[in-house]
Amino acid sequence: MAQVNSATDKFYITTPIYYVNDRPHIGHSYTTIAADCLARYHRLQGQQVLFSTGTDEHGQKVARSAAQQGVAPQEFADEVVEAFKLMWKRLHIEYDRFIRTTEPDHVVAAQSVFQRLVDSGDVYLGQYQGWYCVPCETYLRESDLEAAVCPQCGRPVEQVAEPAYFFRTSKYADRLQQYIEEHPEFIMPTSRRNEVLAFIEAGMHDACVSRSRTEWDIPVPVDYSQSIYVWLDALVNYLTVAGYPDDQQTFQTWWPPRVQLIGKDILTRFHATLWPAVLMALQVPLPGTIFAHGWWITEEGDKISKSKGNVLDPYNIARQLVDISNATTAVAVDSIRYFLLREVTFGLDGSFSWAALLTRFNADLANDLGNLLNRTLPLVERYLDSKVPQPGPGAGELADQIDKARTTVQQAMAAVSFRAALEAIWQLIAAANKFIDERAPWNLYKHAKLVELEAVLYDVLDCIRVIAIMIQPFMPAIADEIWRQLGLETTGTQQTWATCQALQLPPGIYIQPGAPIFPRVDIERSLKRLQGQVEAGEETQPSAQPPPVTITMDQFGKMELKVGTVVEAHRVRGADKLLRLLVDIGEDQPRQIVAGLAEQINPRELLSQQVIVVANLEPATIHGVQSQGMILAVGDKEPIALVTIDRECPPGSTVR
């Protein structure tokens, strides 16, 4: 496995800057949690860390969105920035710099970069002809298009023909290719690296790096009729944070980033090609590793995905977890952080399910980690008057296990393999639990083997201390709580990686037992409850088993069911399962309804079909398309058959 770590005392790590047109969601959160975890890990190591995240605020899309809301773009951006900052605070993310592309130092940096590229001949004035997708802020070639829509988002593109500046990406293609080939750790994971190499191999076009002047964007320094292309503008943020171009001392200190985390969508075109090529042109060192991770999607057929678009917002999930488990919010948030980094190999896509989350919560957090603490402290309370004993002879028996875990975690973290790191920590937890069973301190007490008893309990407490440190990057609040319960907070002892060794727990301090950190969850009952919540507003479930709840006639009466005739049916672009239907239910306009039927039913079969529509269902936007109702279909998770009627009825007829 490629290692991204090397022995220096500086660690600069970045997330992408997030486009302010979006509210924070799991995509942003996942990247930022992972970055926070790496940042915390390197801080533990005693390294100086610069962890940056921020917002990308320029671009036509922002200007237009602001205009639509009747506010100035800056005001619009300010508001979204607050939403991001709040989210990061809630998710226990501690960044060092929140950079906004509208900040003065960034504007200076972006213009300076542009100027230098012009001076070096890497940027030249040309003529741009082609299309532009405003929502994606992406230039498209004729060949990229399907009809007149963007291949990525399916929305209409705009034709542009104007003078524009181009960056000579082509000039750096060979060097870049060679660099990637010679540095396996530069683009990770390997599968992505292959894709990038294939992309470069296919031939690189010079990239358009300016647009005709807009008020909102950063002007091109040499030509005020032009603005800097928002993607170039955005990429420069990584330089800005490191003090480019004027603060040479800061720049020398931090540059280049050791790790840049991004989502897989912005790897090929931007971070793996344009970005390093620009750095080459600027004669600035390249980042150590650009790591592209995958996406979180909802489990296939999972009803949760339908209920609300924001359900995959980690903080939202945490709040629901609080309801289910009675854990504190801080614990729930850390549990989500744990789940996200433990469940799926970093780099691959993952599917979120409550069953998986709750299983991890019970098995890993409550049973293994939480219970280790909660079985140990009472022993110390009872047998040793809550006082951490002297290690004494025979102590240090878990030293080998601790060393092994420490080494493995180090290797894993150096390879950005969160999952492997957590597995190693959990092996240590298991070792500690086993150690207690084998040494049975309650028997030692019974037989008055006090020296041995003290040694055993010391070892376990000491091991818990090490575990608290090791989990700190992943679950900072929980690490602190364990620290507190061990009585270490009162001593001012710091969590440092160097002390992840046996026999470092100061004797003589008093433990401070608290309530169990992870209240165990009744998974089956919780899943049913979650399912119920979702289905309440969704669908009468034709369940094989008798439904556990009854509804009143009155409740049933609130549901407006109508006969509808399908007048149009198309697939939703970019969605495998979704059909966009226009259904006449006797109103002035046919209803637009999105249905997850595309895998089972050909849209053509649906034309003129009569269906049953839930007419007063709260509208929802699914995959960017508004759905103003629901079609009844048979099937628990996947639709099997459509509910229809045995003779023709006028659209809009009431169903009772």
Added chain:
RNA sequence: GGCGGCGUAGCUCAGUUGGUUAGAGCGCGCGGUUCAUACCCGCGUGGUCGGGGGUUCGAAUCCCUCCGCCGCUACCA
């Protein structure tokens, strides 16, 4: 269409350069223990490593082919 990847126990996945009886966690079964949130510890259950063919003394691991899934890329004059 081209390139790349994946398909391993009921579920989620590890399996280094081919080498003794294919591993982990969860689940399930049995036993132990009682300090603990019915928890922990031990043992066990369970796989024709997608199908077929080939190379080899020997292949989950290399080659070919077929099937299924995914990603990137290109859309055919």
